[in-house]
Amino acid sequence: NNALKIKIESGDVGGLAVKGGSVSISEIVSDKDGEVKIDLKLEGPVSSVFSYIAKDPINMNSESFGFKPADSKGSVSFDIGITFPAIRDLLAEQVDVVAKGTVTDALLPGVVRGMS
Numbered sequence: 001n002n003a004l005k006i007k008i009e010s011g012d013v014g015g016l017a018v019k020g021g022s023v024s025i026s027e028i029v030s031d032k033d034g035e036v037k038i039d040l041k042l043e044g045p046v047s048s049v050f051s052y053i054a055k056d057p058i059n060m061n062s063e064s065f066g067f068k069p070a071d072s073k074g075s076v077s078f079d080i081g082i083t084f085p086a087i088r089d090l091l092a093e094q095v096d097v098v099a100k101g102t103v104t105d106a107l108l109p110g111v112v113r114g115m116s
Helices: 046-053
Strands: 003-010 011-013 016-026 034-045 073-086 094-106
Touching: 016 046, 016 073, 034 046, 046 073
Parallel strands: none
Antiparallel strands: 003 016, 011 016, 016 034, 034 073, 073 094
């Protein structure tokens, strides 16, 4: 087998609790370009999601949101899958991110004028 597979039991990503996941890298011992797949189950406050994506490399600041991320409330539970080629000069366009989950008790002040 020419792959590395890692099981993740728990952890933290930007204030979000990792409740399980995996990392796999294909073509570890090969001249071919491999592929990296990261699958995580994440839970935590909505504000942590906005704080995380406001930083590099995503750089969605509060002006992009239309509200102050620190003022957001609620919780999230989602699965995220990230896939990209295992190459030296990786471009942002080569990274595929898929997220599916649930937001509960959300409060995003200022998203709709006059409402919270």
